[in-house]
Amino acid sequence: MKQPLHERIRSDYEGRILSGALLPGARLPTEQELMRHYDCSRMTVNKALSALSAAGLIDRRKRAGTFVARPRVHSMVLDVPDLEQEVVQRGQAYRYALLRREVRLPDPESAEEVSLAGAGQLLVLEGVHHADGVPLATEQRLISLSAVPDTGAVDFEDASPGAWLLKHVPWTQAETRIAAVAADRDTAHALTVAPGAPCLLIERRTWRGEEGITLVRQQFVGSAYDLIATFGPAKAPPGA
Amino acid sequence: MKQPLHERIRSDYEGRILSGALLPGARLPTEQELMRHYDCSRMTVNKALSALSAAGLIDRRKRAGTFVARPRVHSMVLDVPDLEQEVVQRGQAYRYALLRREVRLPDPESAEEVSLAGAGQLLVLEGVHHADGVPLATEQRLISLSAVPDTGAVDFEDASPGAWLLKHVPWTQAETRIAAVAADRDTAHALTVAPGAPCLLIERRTWRGEEGITLVRQQFVGSAYDLIATFGPAKAPPGA
DNA sequence: CAGTGGTCTAGACCACTGA
DNA sequence: CAGTGGTCTAGACCACTGA
Numbered sequence: 001m002k003q004p005l006h007e008r009i010r011s012d013y014e015g016r017i018l019s020g021a022l023l024p025g026a027r028l029p030t031e032q033e034l035m036r037h038y039d040c041s042r043m044t045v046n047k048a049l050s051a052l053s054a055a056g057l058i059d060r061r062k063r064a065g066t067f068v069a070r071p072r073v074h075s076m077v078l079d080v081p082d083l084e085q086e087v088v089q090r091g092q093a094y095r096y097a098l099l100r101r102e103v104r105l106p107d108p109e110s111a112e113e114v115s116l117a118g119a120g121q122l123l124v125l126e127g128v129h130h131a132d133g134v135p136l137a138t139e140q141r142l143i144s145l146s147a148v149p150d151t152g153a154v155d156f157e158d159a160s161p162g163a164w165l166l167k168h169v170p171w172t173q174a175e176t177r178i179a180a181v182a183a184d185r186d187t188a189h190a191l192t193v194a195p196g197a198p199c200l201l202i203e204r205r206t207w208r209g210e211e212g213i214t215l216v217r218q219q220f221v222g223s224a225y226d227l228i229a230t231f232g233p234a235k236a237p238p239g240a
Numbered sequence: 241m242k243q244p245l246h247e248r249i250r251s252d253y254e255g256r257i258l259s260g261a262l263l264p265g266a267r268l269p270t271e272q273e274l275m276r277h278y279d280c281s282r283m284t285v286n287k288a289l290s291a292l293s294a295a296g297l298i299d300r301r302k303r304a305g306t307f308v309a310r311p312r313v314h315s316m317v318l319d320v321p322d323l324e325q326e327v328v329q330r331g332q333a334y335r336y337a338l339l340r341r342e343v344r345l346p347d348p349e350s351a352e353e354v355s356l357a358g359a360g361q362l363l364v365l366e367g368v369h370h371a372d373g374v375p376l377a378t379e380q381r382l383i384s385l386s387a388v389p390d391t392g393a394v395d396f397e398d399a400s401p402g403a404w405l406l407k408h409v410p411w412t413q414a415e416t417r418i419a420a421v422a423a424d425r426d427t428a429h430a431l432t433v434a435p436g437a438p439c440l441l442i443e444r445r446t447w448r449g450e451e452g453i454t455l456v457r458q459q460f461v462g463s464a465y466d467l468i469a470t471f472g473p474a475k476a477p478p479g480a
Numbered sequence: 481c482a483g484t485g486g487t488c489t490a491g492a493c494c495a496c497t498g499a
Numbered sequence: 500c501a502g503t504g505g506t507c508t509a510g511a512c513c514a515c516t517g518a
Contacts, residue, residue, distance in 0.1 A: 004487060030503065041489045043283070046504080054294075063497040063503045180420035180440035180462035198438035198462070200420035222420035222438070244506060270484065281508045286485080303484045303516040482518090489511075496503085 005040055009048035017057050017068050018172055018209040028058065028066040083129050083137065083218075084163045092131040096160040100126040103145065103152070113142065116205075116212040120146030125161050128190055129218075135191045136224060141216040148213060165206075165214060173207040178227065183219070191221050198222035245280055249288035257297050257308050258412055258449040268298065268306040323369050323377065323458075324403045332371040336400040340366040343385065343392070353382065356445075356452040360386030365401050368430055369458075375431045376464055381456040388453060405446075405454060413447040418467065423459070431461050438462035 016022040029037065034045040049066060052058045060066045087094040102124040106113035113122060123143040129136045141161050143151050148169055156164070179201045188195040200220040206213045256262040269277065274285040289306060292298045300306045327334040342364040346353035353362060363383040369376045381401050383391050388409055396404070419441045428435040440460040446453045 006487080032503090041491085042504095043490090043507095044488060046506090047487090049504090060504060061497080062495070062505080063499090063501085065503065178418055178440070178467040179465070180438040180460070182438045182462070196436070198420040198422045200418070200440075220420070222422070225419070227418040246506080272484090281510085283488095283509090284507060286487090287506090289485090300485060301516080302486080302514070303482085303518090305484065482516100484515085484517100486514080487512090490509105492508075493506090495505080497501100498503100499501090 005038065006044050006047040006051075009034065009038055009045060010051050013048070013052060014055075014057060015209075017052075018170075020208070022068050024068050024070045024170065026068045028068070030065060082160075082163050082166050084160045087129070087131045087136070090131070093133070094160075095130040095133070096127055096156075097130065098125065098127040098157050100124070101156065112205075112215060116142055116144050116215050118144060118146045118211065120144060123151055125156055127156075127161075129160065131224075134224075135221070137218045137220040138187055138190050139216060139218045141214060143214045144212050147208065147211045162216065169208065169213055171206045171208050171213055173209075175205045177201075177203040180222070181219070187219050191219070193221055200225055200227065202227070245278065246284050246287040246291075249274065249278055249285060250291050253288070253292060254295075254297060257292075258410075260448070262308050264308050264310045264410065266308045268308070270305060322400075322403050322406050324400045327369070327371045327376070330371070333373070334400075335370040335373070336367055336396075337370065338365065338367040338397050340364070341396065352445075352455060356382055356384050356455050358384060358386045358451065360384060363391055365396055367396075367401075369400065371464075374464075375461070377458045377460040378427055378430050379456060379458045381454060383454045384452050387448065387451045401454075402456065409448065409453055411446045411448050411453055413449075415445045417441075417443040420462070421459070427459050431459070433461055440465055440467065442467070 013022070013028060022028070028034075028049075031042050031045045031049070034049075035042055038045065049058065049060065053060050057069055058066055059069045084094045084096070103121055104124060106117040106122055108114060116122065123145055125139070125141045125143070127139050129139060139162075143161070143165070145152055148165070150168065151161075151164075154164060181199050181201045182196045183191065183193055183199045185195050187199065188197060191199070193199075199222050202218045202220070203216070204218075205215050253262070253268065262268070268274075268289075271282050271285045271289070274289075275282055278285065289298065289300065293300050297309055298306055299309050324334045324336070343361050344364060346357040346362055348354060356362065363385055365379070365381045365383070367379050369379060379402075383401070383405070385392055388405070390408065391401075391405075394404060421439055421441045422436045423431065423433055423439045425435050427439065428437060431437075431439070433439075439462050442458045442460070443456070444458075445455050
């Protein structure tokens with residue numbers, strides 16, 4: 001075994017957390033218990049747990065113990081925006097209008113749908129995000145029911161699916177594609193802009209471990225929305 | 241002093257690296273030397289250096305020693321694209337055409353220019369990025385000459401300023417603003433698209449520590465460019 | 481082959497805080 | 500107040516690799 005022991009301990013628990021075997025809030029063994037289980041010194045256990053803590057996967061509290069961290073909302077380096085929260089922070093009223101809801105098998109011709117659904121079905125949600133009653137963005141979302149079975153029972157008539165997912169499903173990997181497109185007729189109608197108006201298109205795929213969670217395609221009114229991403233060690237850029 | 245010693249060692253060297261007092265490639269003291277200097281055990285020194293290594297600020301090589309890492313090109317979590325590299329990877333020929341170059345004081349009415357320039361002057365560069373001879377994006381860039389004095393001597397007639405900066409200036413903090421806009425007359429002309437065509441606008445501010453380095457505003461032909469950002473622990477998304 | 485970092489041990493004292 | 504994690508010590512053996 002060339003892998004260091006502290007790496008093995010770290011990846012053991014990383015795997016259990018990412019796979020969902022250890023749910024948020026679950027308690028991990030104490031350092032003493034891990035020392036006995038892995039037959040090693042406390043420093044080695046501590047190194048593994050410190051790394052998990054630095055990665056945000058666990059929270060450690062003196063006397064209380066070590067716990068699986070709550071799903072990261074804004075703890076990732078890129079500020080993946082939760083649209084609802086953002087609108088509310090601007091002091092506007094947020095509303096999500098669900099237009100369509102469907103559970104179906106993936107389209108066998110769509111590689112991305114097949115890859116997302118795995119062996120199961122897809123929940124398809126279409127709706128429009130509003131700020132102060134004005135349409136801000138359209139959203140088409142696919143959710144893997146095998147990855148997130150709970151979603152089937154949730155009522156999305158009112159709540160934004162993105163906000164629900166952020167709160168309930170930990171994700172570890174995301175890919176975002178951003179482009180500027182001209183609004184087609186349907187989108188222009190839904191957003192009450194002129195056809196051809198510039199829109200910001202955001203497509204995001206999210207994974208937990210190796211398993212796809214959701215694929216979402218949002219189209220924003222160009223004149224009404226900016227995407228801002230900040231990254232680096234500090235909380236806010238120095239200029240702010 | 242409530243700050244742990246390993247934190248103090250870490251922040252001592254972090255500060256020297258970010259401030260430029262220790263340049264890329266410079267050698268740090270060995271663990272033995274640091275043990276003597278801070279009068280502590282090797283594990284404490286090792287914890288501090290391991291953290292700097294995990295953060296990508298230093299490289300450690302057995303027998304050789306510990307060195308300040310080269311500026312991060314793609315090591316940040318968000319894949320800030322280097323346009324030149326991206327175009328070349330697509331198998332296209334890259335060219336940057338410089339349209340304007342000027343050294344001037346910041347406009348006192350522009351808070352962002354004043355904040356960027358500090359006490360010094362600004363280098364202003366305007367140009368167009370081409371892929372296979374076709375205009376891909378316009379670029380307006382401001383560089384703080386007090387933060388990057390070397391820039392004054394560089395010939396940007398041919399080389400993209402972004403690629404030069406990525407290679408030569410380590411940055412620690414960035415803020416990116418992304419929006420969809422309609423091309424105005426000048427931009428449409430430079431990009432040879434119709435006025436009003438959707439364009440992806442990217443504005444990026446970059447800092448090294450507290451000091452502003454550059455502010456760049458790029459406008460991409462919407463139909464020709466997608467921005468893709470991947471983040472998470474793995475190198476590539478599982479679906480790819 | 482000698483110096484460097486990587487890892488690990490078997491302890492220790494302490495601060496914190498919830499049972 | 501007892502159990503937990505945070506930090507630190509003073510060693511050790513090893514793998515690696517450049518002088």
